[in-house]
Amino acid sequence: MFGRKADTAVNMLQQGHDREFVQDATGTTPAVIDATFEVERGEIFVVMGLSGSGKSTLVRCLNLVHRPTAGQVVIDGIDIGALSPAELRAVRAEKISMVFQHFGLFPHRTVLENTMWGLEVRNVPKDERRTRALEALELVGLSGWEDSYPGELSGGMQQRVGLARALATDADILLMDEAFSALDPLIRGEMQEQLINLQQDLHKTIVFISHDLNEAMYLGDRIAMMKDGRIVQIGTAEEILQDPANDYVEAFVQDVDRSRVLTASAVMEEPIATILRREGPKAALKHMRERQITALFVVDPNRRLVGAALDDDVIAAVRAGSGKLDDILHSDVPCVSPETPLIDLLIPAADSRLPLVVVEDGRLIGVIPRVTLLAALGGSHSNATEDQDTATSSQEVE
Amino acid sequence: MNLQDLRIPIGDWVDATVDWLTVNLDWMFDGIADILGSLIDVLETVLQWPPALVTIAVLALIALLARNWKFGVFTPLSFGLIVTMGQWEAAMSTLALVLVASVLAVLIGLPLGIIAARNQTFSAFLRPLLDFMQTMPSFVYLIPAIIFFGIGKVPGVVATIVFSMPPGARLTELGLRQVDAEVVEAGEAFGASPAKILTHIQIPLALPTIMAGVNQVIMLALSMVVIAGIVGAGGLGAEVFRGVTRLNVGLGFEGGLSVVIVAVFLDRVTSAFGSKASSRTSK
Numbered sequence: 279m280f281g282r283k284a285d286t287a288v289n290m291l292q293q294g295h296d297r298e299f300v301q302d303a304t305g306t307t308p309a310v311i312d313a314t315f316e317v318e319r320g321e322i323f324v325v326m327g328l329s330g331s332g333k334s335t336l337v338r339c340l341n342l343v344h345r346p347t348a349g350q351v352v353i354d355g356i357d358i359g360a361l362s363p364a365e366l367r368a369v370r371a372e373k374i375s376m377v378f379q380h381f382g383l384f385p386h387r388t389v390l391e392n393t394m395w396g397l398e399v400r401n402v403p404k405d406e407r408r409t410r411a412l413e414a415l416e417l418v419g420l421s422g423w424e425d426s427y428p429g430e431l432s433g434g435m436q437q438r439v440g441l442a443r444a445l446a447t448d449a450d451i452l453l454m455d456e457a458f459s460a461l462d463p464l465i466r467g468e469m470q471e472q473l474i475n476l477q478q479d480l481h482k483t484i485v486f487i488s489h490d491l492n493e494a495m496y497l498g499d500r501i502a503m504m505k506d507g508r509i510v511q512i513g514t515a516e517e518i519l520q521d522p523a524n525d526y527v528e529a530f531v532q533d534v535d536r537s538r539v540l541t542a543s544a545v546m547e548e549p550i551a552t553i554l555r556r557e558g559p560k561a562a563l564k565h566m567r568e569r570q571i572t573a574l575f576v577v578d579p580n581r582r583l584v585g586a587a588l589d590d591d592v593i594a595a596v597r598a599g600s601g602k603l604d605d606i607l608h609s610d611v612p613c614v615s616p617e618t619p620l621i622d623l624l625i626p627a628a629d630s631r632l633p634l635v636v637v638e639d640g641r642l643i644g645v646i647p648r649v650t651l652l653a654a655l656g657g658s659h660s661n662a663t664e665d666q667d668t669a670t671s672s673q674e675v676e
Numbered sequence: 677m678n679l680q681d682l683r684i685p686i687g688d689w690v691d692a693t694v695d696w697l698t699v700n701l702d703w704m705f706d707g708i709a710d711i712l713g714s715l716i717d718v719l720e721t722v723l724q725w726p727p728a729l730v731t732i733a734v735l736a737l738i739a740l741l742a743r744n745w746k747f748g749v750f751t752p753l754s755f756g757l758i759v760t761m762g763q764w765e766a767a768m769s770t771l772a773l774v775l776v777a778s779v780l781a782v783l784i785g786l787p788l789g790i791i792a793a794r795n796q797t798f799s800a801f802l803r804p805l806l807d808f809m810q811t812m813p814s815f816v817y818l819i820p821a822i823i824f825f826g827i828g829k830v831p832g833v834v835a836t837i838v839f840s841m842p843p844g845a846r847l848t849e850l851g852l853r854q855v856d857a858e859v860v861e862a863g864e865a866f867g868a869s870p871a872k873i874l875t876h877i878q879i880p881l882a883l884p885t886i887m888a889g890v891n892q893v894i895m896l897a898l899s900m901v902v903i904a905g906i907v908g909a910g911g912l913g914a915e916v917f918r919g920v921t922r923l924n925v926g927l928g929f930e931g932g933l934s935v936v937i938v939a940v941f942l943d944r945v946t947s948a949f950g951s952k953a954s955s956r957t958s959k
Contacts, residue, residue, distance in 0.1 A: 343864050371867030382862030386880045396866040447866065 296506075309335035310346065311507035319450075320481040324498030325509075326488055332507040333487045334379075337455050340485060341374045342366060353451070371400045375444035379456035381436045383428040389415065389439050390424035396447035414446035415439075417476065434465035441473075445480070454486045458493065470496055491530060495519070495539040503527050515539045535621075537655055542623060543616035545654040546636045546644030552577050555584050555603055559595040562587050562603060573632055575611070575642060576603055583642045585609045586632055613637045616644075620655060627651055694820050705824045712830045715776050723768035728759050731768070735941065742948040754937045763915060763934040770901055770911035771938060773829060777836035778897040782890055785841045789848025789889075790874070799849065806842040814839050814900055818907050832901060832909025840896035847889025851882030887950030894942050902935055912938070 291300055291311055301307055310332040317323040327333045338344040340351055342358060350357050358369055375396060376382075383392050393411035402410070415421055418438040428436050437457060444452055458466045470493060477484065488494045494501050495515035503511045503518065503526075511523035519539055522528035553562050553574045562574055572589040585607030595606050612626040612634050627634055627648050634651070636644040698705075723731060732755045740748030758767045792799040817838050821831035855878050863873040879886070905913020912931050919928025 338861070341865055343861050367867040367869060369867070370865060374865070376862070376865035378858050378862055380856075380858050382856070382858040384859060384862070384877060384881075395863070395868075399866050399868045399872065443862075443866075453865070 308507055310339060313502075313504070313507075313509050315502055315509060315512055317483055317485055319483050321499040322477060322484045322486055322497050324486045324488055324494040324501045325504055326491060326494040326498075326501050327504030328489055330506075331504045333489075333504050334455055336504070337376075337453050337485060337487045340453055341370055341376065367399075371396060371447065373449050374451045374453060375447050375449040376453040377437070377440045377444050377455065377457040379459055381428070381433075381440045381460075383436055383439055383443075385428055387427075388424065389420065389426050389428065389431070392428065392439055393424075393442045393446050395443055396449075400447070410448075411442070411446050414442040417445060418442045418472070432465075433461050434469060437461060437469060445476075450483055452482045452484045454484060456487050456489065459489065466493070473497065491534050492538065495534060503530065516541070516544050520544070537621035537624070538619050540620050540654055541616060542614050542618045542620070542634070542636050542646060543644070545620065545650055546616070546646050547650055549575060549635075549642055549645045551575060551645070552581075552642065553587070553603075554579065558601055558603060559587075559592050559606070562592045563596055566592065575635060575645070576607060577642055581641045583611065583613070583635060583637055583640065586611045588631075611635050614646075620651065623651055694823055698823055708834075709825045709830045712776070712833055713828075716772055716829050716833060719772040719776060720769055723772055724765055728764050732756065732759075738945060739941065742945045747944055751941060754940070758934045758937055761930040761934065763912065763930055766910070766912045766915050766931070767934045767938055770898070770913065770935070773833055773836070773901045773904070773909060773911055774894065774897045774938075774942065777833045777901065778840060778890075778894045780833075781837045781841040781893050781897060782844050784837070785844025785889070785893065786848050786886070788841075789845040789886075790852065792845065792849040793852035793878075794870075802845065802849075806846055809838055810842040814903055815906075818904065822907055827908040829909045831907055832904030832913075835904055835907075836897050836900040839900045840893045843892035843896065844889045847892065848882070848886050851885030851889070852878050854885065855881045884950055887946065891943060891946040891950060894946055895939065898935070898939050898942060 291308060313332070313336050315323070325333045325336060335344055339346045339349075342351065345359070350359055352358070353369065353373060356369075358366060361369065384395065387395075390408070390411055393414055394407045397407040397410060412421070412424065415424055418441050420435065420438050420442060423431065423435065428439060431439065437460075440457070458469045461469060473484075474497065486494075486497055488497075495518075498515060500512060500514055501518055502509045503523070505526050511518060511527050513521075516539065518527060519531050519534060519536065522531055551565075551569065551571050551574050553565055553576055555576050555578050565574055566572065566589055574587045574592075576584045576587055578584055587603055587606060588608060591606035591608075595603075600606075611632060612630040614623060614626065614634055614636055616636055616638055623634055623646065627646070633645045633647040635642060636646065732752050735755060736748055736752040739751035755767075758764055788802060792802045814835070817835035818831065821835040825831040825834060859877060859881070860873060863877045868876070901909065901911065902913040902916060905911060905915070905917045908914070912935050915931035916928055916935070919925070919931055
């Protein structure tokens with residue numbers, strides 16, 4: 279809430295008036311109105327919204343750099359709004375660190391001195407400060423730059439300093455306010471990858487603010503969609519993509535590069551065209567006729583994929599009186615794992631006459647015919663939707 | 677009723693206030709006069725007591741360290757000119773007055789600027805006050821200064837402090853407010869106390885602007901100290917004033933030229949410190 283009469287504005291909002299109405303009536307701008315969410319330990323939680331949606335204000339409320347007019351911030355069961363200024367500073371120094379959109383580096387301090395800032399604030403002994411800061415710099419790949427000044431580094435390197443400064447304090451919670459938005463696309467991609475890699479070792483609790491949906495979907499374990507100061511939907515990337523909560527979210531996700539967000543498991547279909555290995559060519563031919571298809575996937579009793587049988591070969595085998603499928607099996611079936619993003623399915627799908635096979639631990643769990651793949655990329659609600667829904671919900675159970 | 681007949685006796689009120697202050701706070705003014713007087717005397721002695729050549733050598737060294745060899749050569753030559761014009765003692769007296777006045781003006785102005793940068797209400801109150809102090813014709817300050825402190829160097833220095841303080845406060849406030857909000861937030865987000873943020877982030881980053889303010893303070897102090905020559909503050913002001921009253925163009929010019937030389941020296945040295953501060957932060 280920015281401006282005077284904040285209390286009146288809060289009351290009006292609680293009575294259900296919308297943002298414009300309150301703004302006109304009180305001259306107060308409510309930046310964040312309703313943002314109730316919990317962030318799990320060790321997850322990357324992305325708050326996603328356009329500029330003006332209140333996301334930057336929201337993240338500053340989490341460490342009370344902006345104090346919310348109403349509401350609570352609870353960290354590890356402690357309401358940090360109720361702490362004394364000194365206690366709050368201790369929480370900031372030990373539990374939360376932050377990375378800023380425009381880096382927020384101190385131009386008059388060297389890279390090393392910047393990185394040591396959080397430890398200096400905490401009065402950590404000088405030697406330890408230095409060691410830990412150097413470790414953090416190594417982690418982000420900036421060893422050897424510690425005596426440079428921020429102004430001498432490129433944007434990407436400056437943000438690495440920002441990240442190192444945040445990591446050096448060993449805080450569990452990392453607030454990242456549009457941390458990569460000011461970087462050019464190539465560097466942004468690199469930094470996103472680096473963050474994911476770091477996160478695999480560090481398991482921080484990260485609240486990441488972004489206005490770039492592709493970034494949000496790439497980084498976020500869960501995503502909160504924000505509009506006009508309110509969180510309108512919280513969910514995983516696939517949940518939001520497949521089941522937008524309202525028109526706003528739907529319009530938003532339209533432009534998303536679905537091929538990078540959706541995975542094979544989300545679009546795969548139930549494998550129907552399968553046959554047990556022992557059944558033989560005659561049974562295979564019968565299956566093909568009945569279902570009017572030209573190929574079958576051959577599995578063993580444990581549903582392990584053995585290979586594929588094609589119509590020509592099956593007919594030839596039947597004519598030759600061969601009793602075994604093994605002789606005519608094609609083993610070069612295009613297999614993919616359930617986590618593969620759709621973008622990586624395109625080339626295998628183009629190269630093969632057969633549908634793609636989704637295999638987990640050697641077991642056949644689904645197939646993706648080209649039509650299904652194309653429909654999923656187009657985002658159309660074709661007959662594939664049903665299968666998608668079951669796939670998504672089964673993921674939720676996991 | 678005719679508006680011209682209406683007379684608001686602001687002058688009378690000011691007179692009354694000054695009278696009241698003179699009677700009731702006499703002890704305070706005496707104390708201030710004693711402290712200021714001895715400060716000025718000590719500094720004046722330090723500058724005037726050694727042979728002129730020694731002082732000039734020290735000034736030349738300062739010039740060399742602050743800027744470059746060119747300024748290091750220019751300084752002894754120009755101050756040598758002052759000696760040959762017979763204005764050395766007066767120039768050193770003026771320098772002493774300027775230094776005392778500007779140090780005190782900075783000591784008062786900077787904290788005011790810091791408070792103003794952190795407190796909107798105080799800023800709103802301070803700004804018109806500073807405008808007033810700066811635009812009031814400088815001679816006017818001399819009148820109450822004489823009444824409180826008598827004739828001599830002390831009223832000159834007091835009037836100079838009042839007149840030269842505003843840019844110090846103003847530019848300090850400006851400099852602190854211009855520090856990137858995100859950088860300050862970065863300090864805050866890592867749990868730094870307001871005092872630590874002020875001393876380790878805001879002031880270092882605002883230093884170029886603050887130094888520009890200090891430079892302004894010194895230049896204003898120099899111009900005011902010359903005017904204060906009228907009330908017996910001595911120094912180059914007294915020389916210039918003597919030239920004016922005797923219609924002695926030559927004496928007036930020699931005094932004036934000496935003021936210019938001192939001004940150039942002070943300006944170049946202080947602005948050099950300012951740009952040193954900015955070259956570090958802009959890195």
